[in-house]
Amino acid sequence: MPDALPSDSVGLVSPKTIRFDAPLELACGQTLAHYELVVETYGTLNADASNAVLICHALSGHHHAAGFHSLDDRKPGWWDSCIGPGKPIDTNRFYVVSLNNLGGCHGSTGPNSLNPDTGKPYGPDFPVVTVADWVASQARLADHLGIEQWAAVVGGSLGGMQALQWSLDFPDRLRHAVVIASTPRLTAQNIAFNEVARQAITSDPEFHEGRYYDENLVPRRGLMLARMVGHITYLSDASMGEKFGRELREEAYKFGFDAEFQVESYLRYQGERFSEVFDANTYLLMTRALDYFDPAYEFGGDLSKALAPATCEYLVLSFSTDWRFSPARSEEMVNAMISARKRVNYAEIDAPWGHDAFLIPTPRYTDIFTAYMDRVAREAGA
Amino acid sequence: MPDALPSDSVGLVSPKTIRFDAPLELACGQTLAHYELVVETYGTLNADASNAVLICHALSGHHHAAGFHSLDDRKPGWWDSCIGPGKPIDTNRFYVVSLNNLGGCHGSTGPNSLNPDTGKPYGPDFPVVTVADWVASQARLADHLGIEQWAAVVGGSLGGMQALQWSLDFPDRLRHAVVIASTPRLTAQNIAFNEVARQAITSDPEFHEGRYYDENLVPRRGLMLARMVGHITYLSDASMGEKFGRELREEAYKFGFDAEFQVESYLRYQGERFSEVFDANTYLLMTRALDYFDPAYEFGGDLSKALAPATCEYLVLSFSTDWRFSPARSEEMVNAMISARKRVNYAEIDAPWGHDAFLIPTPRYTDIFTAYMDRVAREAGA
Numbered sequence: 001m002p003d004a005l006p007s008d009s010v011g012l013v014s015p016k017t018i019r020f021d022a023p024l025e026l027a028c029g030q031t032l033a034h035y036e037l038v039v040e041t042y043g044t045l046n047a048d049a050s051n052a053v054l055i056c057h058a059l060s061g062h063h064h065a066a067g068f069h070s071l072d073d074r075k076p077g078w079w080d081s082c083i084g085p086g087k088p089i090d091t092n093r094f095y096v097v098s099l100n101n102l103g104g105c106h107g108s109t110g111p112n113s114l115n116p117d118t119g120k121p122y123g124p125d126f127p128v129v130t131v132a133d134w135v136a137s138q139a140r141l142a143d144h145l146g147i148e149q150w151a152a153v154v155g156g157s158l159g160g161m162q163a164l165q166w167s168l169d170f171p172d173r174l175r176h177a178v179v180i181a182s183t184p185r186l187t188a189q190n191i192a193f194n195e196v197a198r199q200a201i202t203s204d205p206e207f208h209e210g211r212y213y214d215e216n217l218v219p220r221r222g223l224m225l226a227r228m229v230g231h232i233t234y235l236s237d238a239s240m241g242e243k244f245g246r247e248l249r250e251e252a253y254k255f256g257f258d259a260e261f262q263v264e265s266y267l268r269y270q271g272e273r274f275s276e277v278f279d280a281n282t283y284l285l286m287t288r289a290l291d292y293f294d295p296a297y298e299f300g301g302d303l304s305k306a307l308a309p310a311t312c313e314y315l316v317l318s319f320s321t322d323w324r325f326s327p328a329r330s331e332e333m334v335n336a337m338i339s340a341r342k343r344v345n346y347a348e349i350d351a352p353w354g355h356d357a358f359l360i361p362t363p364r365y366t367d368i369f370t371a372y373m374d375r376v377a378r379e380a381g382a
Numbered sequence: 383m384p385d386a387l388p389s390d391s392v393g394l395v396s397p398k399t400i401r402f403d404a405p406l407e408l409a410c411g412q413t414l415a416h417y418e419l420v421v422e423t424y425g426t427l428n429a430d431a432s433n434a435v436l437i438c439h440a441l442s443g444h445h446h447a448a449g450f451h452s453l454d455d456r457k458p459g460w461w462d463s464c465i466g467p468g469k470p471i472d473t474n475r476f477y478v479v480s481l482n483n484l485g486g487c488h489g490s491t492g493p494n495s496l497n498p499d500t501g502k503p504y505g506p507d508f509p510v511v512t513v514a515d516w517v518a519s520q521a522r523l524a525d526h527l528g529i530e531q532w533a534a535v536v537g538g539s540l541g542g543m544q545a546l547q548w549s550l551d552f553p554d555r556l557r558h559a560v561v562i563a564s565t566p567r568l569t570a571q572n573i574a575f576n577e578v579a580r581q582a583i584t585s586d587p588e589f590h591e592g593r594y595y596d597e598n599l600v601p602r603r604g605l606m607l608a609r610m611v612g613h614i615t616y617l618s619d620a621s622m623g624e625k626f627g628r629e630l631r632e633e634a635y636k637f638g639f640d641a642e643f644q645v646e647s648y649l650r651y652q653g654e655r656f657s658e659v660f661d662a663n664t665y666l667l668m669t670r671a672l673d674y675f676d677p678a679y680e681f682g683g684d685l686s687k688a689l690a691p692a693t694c695e696y697l698v699l700s701f702s703t704d705w706r707f708s709p710a711r712s713e714e715m716v717n718a719m720i721s722a723r724k725r726v727n728y729a730e731i732d733a734p735w736g737h738d739a740f741l742i743p744t745p746r747y748t749d750i751f752t753a754y755m756d757r758v759a760r761e762a763g764a
Contacts, residue, residue: 187619188625188628202639237570257580
């Protein structure tokens with residue numbers, strides 16, 4: 001808990017819930033008759049609504065990206081390192097909008113929401129949503145907030161996919177897309193790790209085919225395993241080595257299967273904590289949205305063709321030790337942008353933290369991100 | 383099934399079981415009063431017993447390394463690519479010994495064997511075994527077979543650790559150690575993947591704290607997950623991409639959680655098959671033996687000091703795309719061997735297959751391995 005809120009914090013923030021009554025047609029063919037999105041905003045929308053920035057979250061993220069919900073909060077929002085007064089996404093200049101995506105488990109309509117048709121939680125009946133569906137729902141959110149055009153749409157990992165999708169589906173509605181630690185499509189290895197996570201969840205006897213809410217159960221073991229395997233892919237071999245090495249919890253080997261190495265207890269703890277706060281059906285949906293994302297698919301695999309409609313300028317950032325979405329995947333995107341004659345800026349940041357580096361404010365990352373967003377703000381008259 | 387046995391096959395082979403009645407003290411402090419090892423041999427021991435080669439198996443391996451058990455076998459032993467007439471480990475010249483290690487589930491004494499004290503399977507009461515314990519048991523096997531000194535001890539991955547340990551614990555009893563796709567110790571990331579596998583197994587409700595035999599159950603889901611995550615680490619991102627890419631099983635997305643991508647059904651199939659043939663308690667033991675292996679540990683992390691007693695010559699091989707035990711880990715070993723003034727030969731083989739490359743006969747691998755073993759044979763007068 002901060003004794004006083006840090007001066008570069010957006011301070012105390014409150015989410016609000018916005019209801020949408022127009023039906024939303026989804027890529028899977030199903031329609032959501034109405035839905036709610038939970039949203040936080042930081043900073044002030046200027047008179048011509050030109051300074052709005054949309055933050056898109058990754059697999060386990062949500063609307064609470066910056067600031068504190070109460071003075072008792074031990075931690076700020078998940079991207080507080082990059083959002084706040086004087087930070088790369090400077091809330092003295094930008095009006096920042098952050099939401100929990102459809103299918104999420106932090107307040108927006110998702111599998112743990114009540115299905116109006118049955119009066120019970122949707123569970124497995126919640127439709128599979130795609131990155132394009134999220135972008136469509138975010139466009140309605142922009143309408144609701146009176147934002148005709150985003151100064152920038154920004155996201156890391158799965159969030160970066162949303163920023164890219166925005167530039168293809170609503171080219172007139174954003175001036176910049178910031179795509180960090182992301183990829184134009186998952187590899188077989190990426191899909192394979194997602195599949196292990198899904199199998200862990202769906203094979204947990206307490207999953208009950210996704211209707212665990214009705215049984216008052218949670219597939220905790222499955223979620224824990226899913227998170228453990230995911231977590232390994234977010235870190236680099238080197239950063240895990242740096243953080244834990246082969247350090248033991250006690251002095252000598254105990255010749256058993258309790259957690260003996262620090263890295264074992266760390267992973268167990270992370271997995272257990274996650275299983276207490278995240279919804280298993282949402283985890284399934286998020287991983288599937290990752291698997292399906294592939295804007296080049298309809299263009300015979302040619303990403304530069306998929307990029308044709310885009311008019312925004314791009315900032316693409318990757319991290320040297322990210323083996324989940326390696327710099328090579330960002331370069332693939334950048335090369336396609338160049339082929340398609342788009343305006344693109346690219347940097348590979350040297351950082352030891354693996355995929356998680358996008359959450360950690362290393363100097364070069366912060367400098368490049370800040371300089372770019374400064375230009376975005378100046379263009380917006382902010 | 384081969385119509386006729388291939389001419390470079392060792393042909394039909396039969397395992398035999400050898401009983402050891404002298405108690406074996408283990409690193410964990412427990413003692414096995416007696417135990418059995420199941421063994422296959424290929425080729426003929428020469429008059430002065432100088433042409434014997436020991437094969438040490440990896441995590442899921444066993445004694446059946448080459449040849450066929452019957453004409454109906456669809457596949458030969460697990461390292462048939464490297465063992466046979468005219469192959470790198472040439473059975474026209476060498477007498478090859480291959481065993482299932484203690485704690486295994488293919489016939490040697492292990493958790494699924496009857497505990498003489500209780501008349502029930504050992505289950506979780508089977509002691510945690512280490513690489514050094516295996517080497518000690520293999521030394522007794524050598525005694526039994528009349529082999530004073532191995533021409534070479536050879537192994538890949540966890541098998542390579544055994545070859546290295548042999549050179550430290552019984553320096554006079556081998557002339558060559560061949561350490562392939564191995565590492566002097568696991569990294570935090572390696573241990574983390576093992577821990578996910580163990581958690582998958584032990585959190586399976588059908589695990590029953592390791593006493594699933596008594597319940598006539600098998601923790602199939604846990605073993606399946608363990609194998610799936612392991613399997614991903616045996617392959618490279620590139621080879622998975624080459625083999626599966628993002629190929630779908632049917633024409634279009636189905637927007638659900640059934641296996642849609644080929645890589646998903648491949649992994650599920652591999653996991654399911656493994657869960658039908660492998661023992662969960664053995665999987666736990668094997669991963670722990672991997673975790674614990676660290677010959678430098680008692681020497682303040684200085685591997686070259688640990689190597690002091692060794693007198694054999696080493697061949698160390700690594701594979702360019704192996705990210706489980708990367709070439710850098712082999713180089714660590716080689717550098718320590720050089721510091722300790724040991725005779726060492728090293729090659730990094732360019733191969734796309736990740737860790738599994740040690741099982742796949744690519745030309746440069748086969749050439750280097752063959753040339754080295756030819757020298758070993760000539761020295762042995764074979």
